[in-house]
Amino acid sequence: MADSLPVETPEQPLGPSKSELKKRAKALEKEKKAAEKAAKQQEIAQQQAAAEVDFAVDFYGTLPLNQSQSRPRRERAQISSLSSRDGETVLVRARVQASRAQGNKLAFLNLRQRTHSVQAVLQVTPEKVSKQMVKWAAALADESIVLVEGVVQKSPIPIQGASVSDVEIHVQKLHLISGIDGRLPFSLDDASRPDTEIETSEVQYNRVLLDTRLNNRVVDLRTQTNQAVFKLQAAIGDLFRDYLSAHGFTEIHSPKLQGAATESGASVFKVSYFKGTAFLAQSPQLAKQMAIAADFERVYEIGPVFRAEDSNTHRHLTEFIGLDLEMTIEEHYHEVMDMLDGMLMNIFNGLKEKYKHEIEVVGKQFPADEFKWREGPEGTLKLTHREAIQMLIDDGVPLGPTDDMNTENEKRLGRLVKAKYDTDYFIIDKFPMELRPFYTMPDPTDPTLSNSYDFFMRGEEILSGAQRIHEPRLLAEKMRSKGVDPESMKGYIDAFRMGCAPHGGGGIGLERVLMLFLKLNNIRRASLFPRDPKRLEP
Template identity: 55%
Template sequence: MSSPQPPTEATTNLSIKDEKPDGVIPLDAEGKPLSKSALKKLAKEKEKAEKAAKRKEEEERAKAAREAANVDHATENYGPQQMNQSQTRPNLNYTWLANISAANDGEDIIFRARLENTRAQGAKMCFVVLRQGMDSVQGLLAVSADGKVSKQMVKWAASLSSESIVLVHGRVAKVTEEIKSATIGDAEIHISKLYLLSEAPEKLPMLYEDANRPAKVVEESEGKFATVSLATRLDNRTIDLRTLANQAIFRISSAVGMLFREYLFNLDFVEFHTPKLIAAASEGGANVFKVTYFNRDAFLAQSPQLYKQMLVVGGFERVMEIGPVFRAENSQTHRHMTEFTGLDMEMAFNEHYHEVMEILAGMLIHVFQGLRTKFKKEIDIVRQQFPIEEFKFPNNPKDVVVVKFKDGVKMLHEAGHTEVSPTEDLSTEMERTLGKLVLEKYDTDFYILDKFPSSVRPFYTMPDPEDPTYSNSYDFMMRGEEILSGAQRVHDANFLSEQMKKFGVDPEQPGLGDYVQSFRNGAPPHAGGGIGLERVVFLFLGLGNIRRASAFPRDPIRLRP
């Protein structure tokens, strides 16, 4: 008789219904048949094991599904791009945002822009504002069924820091409701690819949105919005220059130079670039920067004045220049800088210096009209930041108001400012006051003040033949402030030497001897003027401070950035 066998896996994994399959009775370790309770326990354990196995199988299937769902099929469509070292040139057809509108609906475009801000809408959608200069557009990233835009791509885009530079591939889409967060209001870009070209830090020294916010909005916010001071702006100029107002201001500034050249080129003027390192102070006086020039002293030119005149004597009877001017004036005013851009002209005339004055008036009217007609968009943008009344000027140069200096002083006396002297220069306050009086009387912000006292003009200024106390000199005024100073020049060498001595200037000193000698070779009567470019811009636009019209202003305390 054989001995009892211990329960096997086959026998112990039976349910109650399978107590005796094929006559096999489950036995315990001692070889005895299992009791009903043991059989029930055995069945429960089997059922529990089956459920655990099923649960594990379901979890593995779910994990595989999640992993499949999280596979990022868009990895090639976004992310940081290798630094551009001109490795390749694929000749992609790049687009300027200025050319985009709803009319381009459905077009695929590529462009580079600054990321102004991002706004995530859940995990599957993100809006961005992209900017080029004065133009901006809304972009949309949305998870797509084809996997070209993934959740990971949307999340990455939403994390990008403001003011970073990105490369965008997308499709123009017309919108039914105007977009107010961008300058392009009738279209947006559905982004398919987005690459980071240059990352801006998360914390900037000042926020673009604060610097860009209109001053009126800041004032009315009752402390809700931050005020960005002019000093902070100038200290962080490369960020400040990105604002809409500054983008417009410096396009207008560029246009002033272009219109200046345009007008004078049409009158046969020749452009020159005269030396800025000179051997003697060009204007006389102490307001000059001295520099070391090898083993001797030199000076930074206070104007191209002497060279303009020498060019006229040299046979170029109509000359002009746009270039830097240096003045060592320790003035912390709203309209003075130690370096500015001069728009200069000089010309021979036939009968009277007013011939030159009239050409200067015509040139400035041409500038004002050109700005008003060709740069209306830019002017409107600036006015949002700096609200001011539109600049008033006559359309015909012949209608420009000319006020003699003595008559201007008389107007001030009649207005109660009897302390003003008819033989001394006007203070800034009196200039402004006279400007208001002229505006009230003649309805113009632009006028000419003629016949200044000789004592307040440089040595090369021609005295008035009827009353040498005064001179054949003039200032052009905008909103009551001087933007141009000019005069008939002394063209007789002997008389010039006498005038220089009266002003305490040695006509034989190095740098001036050549100038005086040039007139001994025969010189036509001539006159001209010098204009401060930044003054024209800041007064035309009403910016309040000349530093706002200079990209990197220099004054007695600012020598950076």
């Protein structure tokens, strides 16, 4: 029997090696981490996408052009009243004087209305103020006009840089009404800074020159200082009008186009008038006197006055606002002088009592000693022209007794009067006849003198007045002596031929009163859009 061959059995497959198992484990771990990372990235992306959905989109942005589409009659708050409205929700229209972000969740706006400002705060809160809203607010251009809705809250500390410093507005809604097209010529912070601060500070500030201000007057007028200045200008007009109305005066409106010059020797603007020539009125002088001849008894006017004098000084304009009055005299021309004196002191007292805030606002940029005047039994200081000249002569000024005072000597006299009598306001009476216009009444005892007077503030003349000549023959005589042909003003003289009561008056430069009361140092700062020999724009 043959031997049987051994049967070969197949070799059993070996399991994965340890290294292979490790590789597989690592691969699985890597896949797991990649899946987790992808899930995390997807979650982040979803969160970012959710964050890009601005929940406050309806609470801020640019409003459509206001074409009076609707009139919801929502009450608008004034910034000046906010101190008394703690806890209230208010709606305020204002300019953005400044804006700044603090991080990406907080922004501050300085909001301004005329002479008042307040801080507004935007802070990210759920469902009210978003990050996008804060970012948009912080990017608003200075001088943009916005509509703000928010809650007034007391501030724990006074807020620097805001006139209303005890509260702030926590903004809930903020919309742009009008933005800025272009670039501001200067910042309002620079335009509001006192010269003394610029000169003494270690910080190099930008100085905004007067010409730059006047060339961009609309922006310049927005400063809190200028807002206060022109509120005070309006107040002077109101106080002038109220006082005279209470004393039986009637307001008149005289023509500014005239066929002849009002005063001899003064420069006048000639204008083409159809086929002839007319003149712009240097004052309402003729009309005032003719109104007295028409039995108006007491009249006043507030209106433009034109002087074609090539005077480029700190106190001259070619067009200014005149405060003029004329009244009948019962016995003595000092009745008129006393009326003018009472009216001016009423203005000074009215400004001091009713407009303290505005005076303080101006004083921050133009620091000045408080304007002083005498009241009580002693009354306003009154000097004769001779006494005033003698004070200057005694101080070393070479003047004759009938000499006129130039601007330098007027200021010098003002300093002497202030040192001796402690007043910024005084009257000089009895000017030499040769220094006054043709219609001025001569003194009854000394024909070289006149029944005329000037009023002064801080050593500068602000008012000129006199008793007028109401007798036609004497008036014609004085006209000829001053080189004026009576026939050229026949209508004026004829008014007195019909009989006219004795009368007198005066004319005041509104801008000068304002400039000197506040000590602004240049009359152009007291004129809204000043006109001088070199300026007709804007």
